[in-house]
Amino acid sequence: MSGPSTYVPKSGFGRWMDSRLPLMRFAHDTIITYPTPKNLNFWYAFGAILAFMLGIQILTGIVLAMHYVANAGLAFDSVEGIMRNINYGWLIRYMHANGATFFFIAVYIHMFRGLYYGSYKSPREVIWILGVILYLLMVATAFFGYVLPWGQMSFWGATVITNFFSALDQIVPHLGSAISTWLWGGFAVGDATLNRFFSLHYLLPFVIAGVVGLHIWALHVPGNNNPLGIDTKGPQDMLPFHPYYTVKDSFYVALFALVYLAFVFYAPNFFGNPDNYTPANPVVTPPDIVPEWYLLPYYAMLRSVPQKLIGVLVMAGSLLTLAFIPWLDTSKVRSTRFRPMMKQFFWFFVIDCAILGYCGSQSADAVLNLGSFALPLVWVARICTLYYFGFFWVVMPLLGIIEKPKPLPANISQPVLSAAE
Amino acid sequence: MAETTAPEPTRRDFLYIATGGVAAVGAALAAWPFIDQMNPSSAVLALSSIEADISSIQLGQQVVFNWRGHPLFVRRRTPQEIAQSKAVPLSALLDPVARNANLPDSAQATDADRVINPEWIIVVGVCTHLGCTPTVSTPQVPQGEYGGWLCHCHGSQYDVAGRVRHGPAPQNLAVPPYKFLSPTKIKVG
Numbered sequence: 001m002s003g004p005s006t007y008v009p010k011s012g013f014g015r016w017m018d019s020r021l022p023l024m025r026f027a028h029d030t031i032i033t034y035p036t037p038k039n040l041n042f043w044y045a046f047g048a049i050l051a052f053m054l055g056i057q058i059l060t061g062i063v064l065a066m067h068y069v070a071n072a073g074l075a076f077d078s079v080e081g082i083m084r085n086i087n088y089g090w091l092i093r094y095m096h097a098n099g100a101t102f103f104f105i106a107v108y109i110h111m112f113r114g115l116y117y118g119s120y121k122s123p124r125e126v127i128w129i130l131g132v133i134l135y136l137l138m139v140a141t142a143f144f145g146y147v148l149p150w151g152q153m154s155f156w157g158a159t160v161i162t163n164f165f166s167a168l169d170q171i172v173p174h175l176g177s178a179i180s181t182w183l184w185g186g187f188a189v190g191d192a193t194l195n196r197f198f199s200l201h202y203l204l205p206f207v208i209a210g211v212v213g214l215h216i217w218a219l220h221v222p223g224n225n226n227p228l229g230i231d232t233k234g235p236q237d238m239l240p241f242h243p244y245y246t247v248k249d250s251f252y253v254a255l256f257a258l259v260y261l262a263f264v265f266y267a268p269n270f271f272g273n274p275d276n277y278t279p280a281n282p283v284v285t286p287p288d289i290v291p292e293w294y295l296l297p298y299y300a301m302l303r304s305v306p307q308k309l310i311g312v313l314v315m316a317g318s319l320l321t322l323a324f325i326p327w328l329d330t331s332k333v334r335s336t337r338f339r340p341m342m343k344q345f346f347w348f349f350v351i352d353c354a355i356l357g358y359c360g361s362q363s364a365d366a367v368l369n370l371g372s373f374a375l376p377l378v379w380v381a382r383i384c385t386l387y388y389f390g391f392f393w394v395v396m397p398l399l400g401i402i403e404k405p406k407p408l409p410a411n412i413s414q415p416v417l418s419a420a421e
Numbered sequence: 422m423a424e425t426t427a428p429e430p431t432r433r434d435f436l437y438i439a440t441g442g443v444a445a446v447g448a449a450l451a452a453w454p455f456i457d458q459m460n461p462s463s464a465v466l467a468l469s470s471i472e473a474d475i476s477s478i479q480l481g482q483q484v485v486f487n488w489r490g491h492p493l494f495v496r497r498r499t500p501q502e503i504a505q506s507k508a509v510p511l512s513a514l515l516d517p518v519a520r521n522a523n524l525p526d527s528a529q530a531t532d533a534d535r536v537i538n539p540e541w542i543i544v545v546g547v548c549t550h551l552g553c554t555p556t557v558s559t560p561q562v563p564q565g566e567y568g569g570w571l572c573h574c575h576g577s578q579y580d581v582a583g584r585v586r587h588g589p590a591p592q593n594l595a596v597p598p599y600k601f602l603s604p605t606k607i608k609v610g
Contacts, residue, residue: 075429104584118538159551159552159553160552160574162552163550163551164551165553166551167500169591181460181461182456182459182460182462183459185460185461185462185492186461186465186489187461187465187469187489187490188490188547189490189492190465192459192462196459282487282490282491282492283485283487283492285489285553285554285573285574287573288573289553289574292605302575303589305574305589306588307588307589308549308589308590308591310548311589329527345594363573364573364574364576374433402591415571
């Protein structure tokens with residue numbers, strides 16, 4: 001799709017460099033002339049928004065690491081020192097903490113967009129799988145980062161998550177506990193754990209940046225999908241990436257940054273948990289442990305199963321399932337626009353994830369009062385978990401067979417032209 | 422029938438495979454220090470035992486000590502609690518194994534095999550589900566239905582012998598290795 005390079009070096013130095021390391025040619029072909037379908041809408045701006053957020057996180061993170069102390073006795077105070085003493089420390093820390101939240105908001109929209117327009121289907125399976133890997137790396141990075149302030153939620157979140165591995169004891173005795181001890185570097189989450197999590201938290205964003213490179217490389221081979229989900233037919237369907245999409249993406253990045261910074265300045269602790277402003281205490285568990293909002297749906301699935309090993313497997317399975325989507329969806333039509341049944345199941349799925357998130361945010365024994373009828377939330381979570389898996393493993397394969405899609409337009413210009421007539 | 426005949430292995434083939442094999446073993450050996458460095462250091466292992474004075478603990482009261490970075494529950498049980506715990510048949514338990522480090526692995530989770538002195542239940546206060554600290558149940562502020570402990574994280578319940586009675590926790594609370602140095606002093610670890 002990228003086609004032959006049209007880069008022409010303009011200066012003598014440019015020609016000299018081009019025959020030795022064609023870096024400018026690569027940048028030119030990737031950012032300037034890359035042919036992009038002309039019908040991409042707002043939802044396609046989230047790739048650029050994600051790149052922007054990754055940049056913000058790395059920049060603010062490097063600065064925070066200059067002032068943070070990864071030691072169980074000093075970490076909490078060093079974070080408070082950043083907030084109170086370091087020049088603009090409050091701003092940089094709030095940008096980083098809220099940056100994680102908005103990074104996840106953007107990635108969820110990006111994922112749902114890919115799901116809606118069938119961007120994972122042939123020939124784009126590898127882009128999707130790299131995306132799933134990126135998402136898992138983001139989850140790991142966010143988890144390690146949340147431990148660093150060494151508050152109560154940091155400590156107990158780390159305890160609960162590292163204990164997931166102890167479920168393996170039910171398959172091979174002592175294996176799981178040995179893994180947990182190995183992760184901790186002690187008999188419990190402690191100083192050794194904090195230090196290694198800091199090391200990994202600093203490392204993983206650069207791994208993410210590397211996989212982003214692969215993700216974009218894999219994207220530029222077949223080219224972008226588009227809201228109609230039909231193949232582009234030639235140059236008449238395309239626009240050069242610059243200036244058309246550089247400008248469009250920049251506009252939405254600015255809009256997104258506006259909302260993000262509104263939280264940084266006016267509600268910096270909106271997404272945080274007040275318990276994390278209490279220093280970690282290894283002998284007192286807070287009454288309600290909740291993960292950060294972006295992991296709540298998975299937490300609800302974990303808690304909906306009353307058996308430890310199966311609960312952990314359900315949670316791991318819910319993440320792993322994402323990697324199989326390209327082969328679970330049997331429909332030849334990419335875009336949900338032309339799939340009347342899929343459209344309904346898709347929006348149910350979005351609502352399902354939101355309800356799971358709500359269930360995860362409530363305490364384990366919460367009850368939903370519907371007038372005279374009391375519904376334990378754990379049952380709501382069970383039904384939603386069933387739909388989560390059902391959507392991917394039953395609905396997706398079956399719909400491709402039984403659904404009658406609407407007729408596809410002949411090319412990506414047709415819907416616009418026929419509307420104008 | 423077409424027969425495929427592999428060429429006879431030469432001395433050079435043998436050298437390739439032998440060299441590759443040595444390199445693979447060497448790589449595995451070199452990787453081990455990088456894996457093992459994450460395990461508890463000898464300094465951490467050295468802090469593994471504590472002595473605790475339990476003389477001030479009243480009947481029905483629990484005191485929490487810190488052992489190996491974990492909460493250690495030391496609870497002095499009332500005669501009613503002991504009788505209630507002894508009356509529980511093994512068939513009613515989710516985990517029939519004693520999980521008592523002072524006894525062989527095969528010991529059963531009878532009340533007698535969960536304690537050394539029936540008045541004192543001493544367990545590691547780490548929920549066997551995902552590691553939260555369960556909350557103690559008292560007659561004034563009951564936690565769960567079994568009079569022992571309730572874990573607020575995911576709803577597991579334990580009885581007064583620290584045995585799991587309601588999931589998702591898979592195992593009884595662990596009984597650490599300990600002994601009575603005197604009637605009012607214990608050594609744990």
